[in-house]
Amino acid sequence: MIRVLAAIAAGVLQVLAFPPVGWWWTAPLGVALLIVAIRDQGGGRAALLGLVCGWAFFLPLLHWLNVLGPDAWLALALVIAGWYAAMGWGFSVVLQTRWWVLAVPVVWVLQEWLRSRFPWGGLGWGRLAFGQPESPLTGWVTIGGATLLSFVIALTGCLLVAMMSRGRVALLAAVTVVAIAGVGITVYPRPSASETPTSSQLAVIQGNVPQPGIDFLGRPMQVLGNHVRTTDELASAVATGEEPQPDALIWPENSSDIDPVVSGPAGAAVSSAARSIGVPILVGTVQEVPGRPDQVANVGLVWDPVTGPGQAYVKQHPVPFGEFLPLRPLLSRVITRFDRVPRDFIAGDTPGVVQLGPARIADVICFEVSNDEIVREGVREGGRALVVQTNNATYATTAQPEQQYDISRLRARETGRTVLVAATTGVTAVITPDGASRTLPQLQSGWINTEVFLKDSWTPAVRFGGPVDAVLSAAGLMAVLLGLWARRRVTDPR
Numbered sequence: 001m002i003r004v005l006a007a008i009a010a011g012v013l014q015v016l017a018f019p020p021v022g023w024w025w026t027a028p029l030g031v032a033l034l035i036v037a038i039r040d041q042g043g044g045r046a047a048l049l050g051l052v053c054g055w056a057f058f059l060p061l062l063h064w065l066n067v068l069g070p071d072a073w074l075a076l077a078l079v080i081a082g083w084y085a086a087m088g089w090g091f092s093v094v095l096q097t098r099w100w101v102l103a104v105p106v107v108w109v110l111q112e113w114l115r116s117r118f119p120w121g122g123l124g125w126g127r128l129a130f131g132q133p134e135s136p137l138t139g140w141v142t143i144g145g146a147t148l149l150s151f152v153i154a155l156t157g158c159l160l161v162a163m164m165s166r167g168r169v170a171l172l173a174a175v176t177v178v179a180i181a182g183v184g185i186t187v188y189p190r191p192s193a194s195e196t197p198t199s200s201q202l203a204v205i206q207g208n209v210p211q212p213g214i215d216f217l218g219r220p221m222q223v224l225g226n227h228v229r230t231t232d233e234l235a236s237a238v239a240t241g242e243e244p245q246p247d248a249l250i251w252p253e254n255s256s257d258i259d260p261v262v263s264g265p266a267g268a269a270v271s272s273a274a275r276s277i278g279v280p281i282l283v284g285t286v287q288e289v290p291g292r293p294d295q296v297a298n299v300g301l302v303w304d305p306v307t308g309p310g311q312a313y314v315k316q317h318p319v320p321f322g323e324f325l326p327l328r329p330l331l332s333r334v335i336t337r338f339d340r341v342p343r344d345f346i347a348g349d350t351p352g353v354v355q356l357g358p359a360r361i362a363d364v365i366c367f368e369v370s371n372d373e374i375v376r377e378g379v380r381e382g383g384r385a386l387v388v389q390t391n392n393a394t395y396a397t398t399a400q401p402e403q404q405y406d407i408s409r410l411r412a413r414e415t416g417r418t419v420l421v422a423a424t425t426g427v428t429a430v431i432t433p434d435g436a437s438r439t440l441p442q443l444q445s446g447w448i449n450t451e452v453f454l455k456d457s458w459t460p461a462v463r464f465g466g467p468v469d470a471v472l473s474a475a476g477l478m479a480v481l482l483g484l485w486a487r488r489r490v491t492d493p494r
Contacts, residue, residue: 006037007049011056017131018061019402024135027128030057031157035091035104043092050088054081061126064398067214080115080123087111090476093483101162101173103479105154110476112150113469116371120320124370125403128153133409134435137180139187141414145465146372149410151472152180189416189433191455195384200359202385203246203449204420205230206428206440207255212396216424223257223424224269230445231273231281238277243449246279248357252422253284253298253365254391260285261301261309274305280357284365284389284422286345287312295346298323300363300389302354311355314348315365316374351377352387359385359454362417366390369407372465379415379462384454386417396425396443405429409437416459418452 013030016023034053038046058077065073087107094103108128116124124130129149132138137156141149159180162173207227210218231251237243260266260283274281281303289295298315320326323345351374352363362383368374369388378386388408392401405427412419412431419431426442430450440446461468 003037003041003045003049004052006033007053008056010034010037011053011058012060014053014057014128014131015060017128018126018399019406020399022131022402022406024132024137027131027153028157028160031104031108031128031154032160034088035095035158035161038088038091039095041092043089046092047085047089050091051081051085053088054084057081057084058126061403064395064400067394067398076123083111083115086114090480093487094479097479097483097486099479101155101158103483104158105151106472106476106479108154108476109147109151109472110480113147113473113476120326121317124372125367127370130370130403130407130410133406133413135184137184138410138413139184140180141410141461142187142189142416143183143460144468145376145414145461146410147465147469147472148461152184156180189413189459190457191416191433191453191459192457193384193454194456195454197358197454199451199453200247200357200385201244201449202248202250202356202359202420202452203234203447204250204422204428204430205234205255205447206252206423206426206445208443208445209393209424212393212425212443214394216391216393216396220258221266221269223255224260224266226445227251227255228269228273230447232276234447234449235276235278246277246449248279248359249277249281250356250387250389250420250422251281251283252391252424252428253300253389254286254393254424255389255422256283256285258285259287260303262288267308270303271305271308274303278305280304280310282354282356282361282363282387282389282422284391289346292346294343296343297346297348298365300352300354300365300387302356313352313354313363313365314346314350315368316348316350316352317368317371318345318347319367351381351383353378353381353383356387359452361385361387361420363387363389366392366404369404369411372469375411375415376462376465379417379458383417384456385452386411386415386419388419388421390421391424392427393425401425401427401442405439409435414459414461414465416455416457416462418455420452 010030010033013026017027090107112127116122129146140152159173163170207230209216258266260270283301287297300313302310362378416433421429428440431437
């Protein structure tokens, strides 16, 4: 029972590192306590303890899903905790080795790598790194990305356990923790620009919605009308000299609740807003897929004040159960609420690099900000600033917008790019690579109009993040295999 309580406490400590609490230091403590709970346990018991820890972590972390219904929240949290069960079993193998301090972190990374991809594209929400937007360890994300930062946090937890030993082992562990923190505190991205322009005046718009929650859209054209009105207000402020003239505007995901390319009234409304401000607008909308009436696309669309619709980015990682329904024939009969997802969203296949006025930006949409590859590729393909179009109206007043905001803060430090977050209800923000940020209050309309520095250079995380992911994840698998081999040699000395 004591070990079960310790596993529960380990999960609670991990979730306290995320909003709404945000105590970064509880994450390595949670790792340490899970190790203490599992150590000296067999594979089955270790897996059970890992599962208990996963439930204690994911149930409160994902509580915002309760907006969609308690069944959706409980089902996802309980199922995804299965990855913690697998990790607990892996810990039982590697904790018996002499090199467990390094083996446990790579097994943790392997677990995060797998659940970020499987099943149905995975869910990376809640990775250790995403609770560290500003801590003494955060600088590691600039060196090797979110995967390396998760490794460092797990390693710190292992070193805290090692510090409970005596003599040289405890001293070496303490010195290593200090060294790890020293690197994390001092490393910041040093982005540079070799192209022109080196900056652009960009504005992010938060138009708000009729009501937060699952029915945030209200009547057709209401959300679009809110964003047109807020844009017109900014245009008036520019005309009176209260605001500088922006070079381009960024509207959130779903800011046009009707496809402005197909709908005449919606297209006229977007064109009117673009003409009033006199610059292109990146519009978030949902579009039909030609020849595929049962599918749609989540799109970021550049709308020019003169020529109308232009370049577009199609979201590459649709969210299961929110944007497409796995096992549709079965689940739609069991849970009638899935009728709200009558058509599946397609997955785009190209990075979201578009020209927005003078700025070449990398666009990601909503939950894609938690996907390392999508963010990295957007920068590698030429994005000089990172844009996150998101619609958090469904989860307004929950912890979800703040959790997503923290991931965006981490991406600025990782990529060396200014991150512009456009949200329908918040958190709308502009975040610079040095960690400074401006935000708008939630559930209000408004804008942030600011000069954004456009960068070309790559941080080590952008350049080497993919290989770091592969090496650390492969090391996790190898650690488990070597642990099993060593265990077999002990039990069968022949």
